[in-house]
């Protein structure tokens with residue numbers, strides 16, 4: 498694969514995971530995530546779906562990477578496999594230099610809790626917990642004190658415009674509100690990488706704008722984001738746009 502080439506970042510995708518980025522200030526920055534030859538096949542009965550067919554991808558610290566592509570072509574699988582939520586069949590994924598698929602389940606879960614935030618396509622909120630309890634969960638998981646976790650969760654819900662829904666359970670909220678709770682939950686622990694699968698897919702254009710602004714502000718503060726989207730505007734609102742077709746990276750372009 499040809500090296501990426503633009504004025505602000507240069508990385509040799511054929512090199513092993515020690516590849517480095519040249520920042521604008523001519524500083525060399527190691528990618529926060531480095532995936533090589535990632536392959537994933539789902540087997541259902543006697544049917545096989547090659548969902549990922551050799552993905553090479555680096556994400557720089559603080560980068561906003563967007564991912565687009567047709568339905569069913571592997572975008573959610575990419576997020577799940579690169580974040581270590583799902584196993585892979587072949588390849589390596591280094592996050593902060595740790596080969597996440599070689600870690601024990603406990604270490605991998607801990608790594609995710611400390612370093613990653615998730616906004617899932619289907620929200621994945623816990624039905625029996627209220628909005629604020631859902632949002633404070635990632636903080637409690639990394640040992641934050643209950644009072645501080647509650648305060649930070651309340652602030653985060655306020656930022657997504659849900660200060661008046663803190664005690665509602667998911668079933669008592671609209672799809673867009675649930676998406677906003679999921680966004681608050683992903684951001685509350687200020688993770689180094691945020692994975693977002695269609696974060697604005699269920700939102701009206703005004704609320705989508707609020708969420709997008711919030712994602713861009715945490716990105717401006719130095720957090721890396723990988724955002725899957727079907728929305729062309731969102732797709733072109735980051736640093737780089739990668740298109741996934743048939744389980745492969747079909748193209749990539751700098752968008753900023």
Ligand SMILES: Nc1ncnc2c1ncn2[C@@H]1O[C@H](COP(=O)(O)OP(=O)(O)OP(=O)(O)O)[C@@H](O)[C@H]1O
Pocket residue numbers: 539540541546548566567568569570571572573574575618
């Ligand atoms: N758990 C699973 N078991 C079997 N096949 C699966 C599983 N998850 C996904 N697939 C298949 O893998 C392929 C990629 O699915 P994926 O969910 O990654 O697509 P996507 O690009 O996110 O689509 P969309 O835009 O509709 O969300 C699809 O053909 C899908 O049917």
Ligand SMILES: [Mg+2]
Pocket residue numbers: 572573574618694
């Ligand atoms: Mg998907």
